[in-house]
Structures are given as structure tokens and as C-alpha cells.
Amino acid sequence: MTDFLSLLSSNLVFVIAYLLLFLGIVGAMVPVLPGPLLIWLGAFAWAWADGFIRIGWPTLLVLAILTIVSWAADLGLSFLSSRKSGAGWRSIAVSILGGLLGAILLASIPVVGAFIGAAIGSVSALWLMEYRRAQVTAPAAGNAPLNPQRSKAAATRAVKGYVGGFLLAMVVQFAFSVIMLTIFAWQAFL
Numbered sequence: 001m002t003d004f005l006s007l008l009s010s011n012l013v014f015v016i017a018y019l020l021l022f023l024g025i026v027g028a029m030v031p032v033l034p035g036p037l038l039i040w041l042g043a044f045a046w047a048w049a050d051g052f053i054r055i056g057w058p059t060l061l062v063l064a065i066l067t068i069v070s071w072a073a074d075l076g077l078s079f080l081s082s083r084k085s086g087a088g089w090r091s092i093a094v095s096i097l098g099g100l101l102g103a104i105l106l107a108s109i110p111v112v113g114a115f116i117g118a119a120i121g122s123v124s125a126l127w128l129m130e131y132r133r134a135q136v137t138a139p140a141a142g143n144a145p146l147n148p149q150r151s152k153a154a155a156t157r158a159v160k161g162y163v164g165g166f167l168l169a170m171v172v173q174f175a176f177s178v179i180m181l182t183i184f185a186w187q188a189f190l
Contacts, residue, residue, distance in 0.1 A: 017046035085161020098125025
């Protein structure tokens with residue numbers, strides 16, 4: 001009976017590990033899920049269920065380093081492209097909050113609601129903040145107030161930079177995720 005329970009629990013951990021690996025590759029393409037982190041957790045669960053025989057701590061350490069580098073690249077690319085396009089610090093922070101709020105508000109829609117809500121909330125919050133910033137900054141600097149068209153153009157330029165950086169970061173994160181899955185499969189199955 002003890003062998004049966006042991007086998008059942010290890011098989012359950014393998015199933016959880018495969019689910020985490022799958023969610024990790026999906027998360028590399030979806031803004032809300034932390035893809036590489038889920039892949040690392042899946043590899044760790046798989047290694048644990050296997051008794052760390054085929055995947056050991058050196059492999060898990062390499063995967064952890066790739067997870068951290070991927071996360072840093074994701075944040076760095078999104079942030080740098082937003083700043084390069086003129087987005088302010090506050091606008092970026094409000095964009096993150098808008099994404100979280102959008103994800104929460106649309107989470108009731110199965111599967112894609114949180115993702116769509118995060119995208120809409122993030123982009124809308126950034127655009128509104130940049131529009132407001134363009135309206136407030138010109139008179140404060142001693143210039144004539146910007147007309148609404150110029151404010152809209154400045155906000156749209158900031159959003160384009162943000163979305164471009166996000167898409168580039170997503171490609172980089174996906175590449176890291178594929179590398180991590182390749183290392184996992186090489187160690188686990190070859």
C-alpha cells in the first residue's frame with residue numbers, strides 16, 4: 001500500500017510538473033503569466049519527483065540563472081523602450097497598475113479575460129497619463145498649452161514605444177523559454 005501511495009504521489013508531481021512547463025511556454029507569450037519562472041518550477045517539480053536523478057542542482061541552477069536573465073531582459077526592454085519614446089516614470093507605474101486592474105476586472109471571462117484586460121488596462125492607462133502629462137507639462141514649462149492633437153500624438157508615441165518594447169521583450173522571453181525547455185528535455189530524456 002505504501003508503494004502504491006508513493007507511486008501515486010510521484011506521478012501526481014510529474015503531472016503538476018508537466019502542467020507548469022506547459023503554462024511556462026504559454027506564459028512566455030502571454031503578459032500575465034511569468035513563463036520562465038513557471039518553467040523553472042516545472043523543472044524543479046519534475047526533478048523532485050524523479051529524486052534529482054536525471055535533473056540535478058547544477059541544471060536547476062542554470063535554469064534559475066536563465067530565468068533571472070529573462071526577467072531582467074523583459075523589464076529592461078519594456079522600460080527602456082517606454083522611456084525612449086518619452087513615457088514618464090509615473091506613466092509607466094500607472095500603466096502597470098492599469099494592467100493589473102484590467103486583468104482583475106476581466107478575469108471573469110474564461111481563459112483570455114485577464115490577458116485582454118491586462119493589455120487594455122495597461123495601454124489605456126499609459127495613454128491617458130501621457131496625454132495628461134503633455135497637457136500639464138507645456139504650461140508649466142512656460143510654453144503655450146499644447147493643443148489636444150499634439151497631446152494625443154505624444155501619448156500615442158509613448159504607447160507605440162511601450163508596445164514595441166513589450167513585443168520585443170516577449171520575443172526575448174519566448175526565446176529564453178525555448179532554451180530552458182531544451183535544456184530540461186536534454187537532461188530529462190536524453
